[in-house]
Amino acid sequence: MSDKMNNVRWFSMALKALIVLAENEGRCPSGKLAEKLESQSVYLRKILTHLVKAGIISAKEGRDGGYSLSKKTEDIKLSEVYEAISAETVVKDYFETEGKHCFSGTSQQSLCDLQREMETWILEGLQSKSLSDLIEQ
Structure with a gap:
């Protein structure tokens, strides 16, 4: 499977994990999650490591350890989750814009510009949504 597909899977899995944590009372061990x-x-x-680094969830090691949300669900913007995951997995890399292709410099630049524009659209859309929007009330 391509890295780009894995990146989308990481974001999806992060959202699902956050929903489970939101619906769980107390800490949830990674095995149970x-x-x-x-x-x-x-x-x-x-x-989960990326979500901890971003301060979205907290982790406690040991016998009574596990993961829990660090914020209220309405305060966790989906753009924040996206950015935490893309810190390593570059979800935003839709087009391969480097390499030796038959594209002219202008075409190559156009692809780079489009990639940046798409990233802006995604972040703007996700900024208007929070984790609470994904949870059944």
């Missing part, structure tokens, strides 16, 4: 999401713990922990 992975079970609910039908995912592998190792894969999920890679994603």
Whole structure:
């Protein structure tokens, strides 16, 4: 599977994990979270690490450890989740804009400009949504 497809899967999995955490009382261990999401713990922990670094969730190690939201659901903007995940996985890399292609410099620049414009659209759209918008009330 391509990296670009994996990036979309990371964002999707991050949102699903946040929904489970929002609906869970107290801390949720990664094993339990992975079970609910039908995912592998190792894969999920890679994603959760980015959410912890961004301050979206908190993590506690040990016997009573696990993950929990660091903020209220209405304060977690989906753009914040997107940016946390794209910190490593470059969700925004829709077009390969580098390399030796048959495109002229102008065409190459146009693709780069379009990529930046698409990133702006995505972030603007996600900024208007919060985690609470995804949770059944």
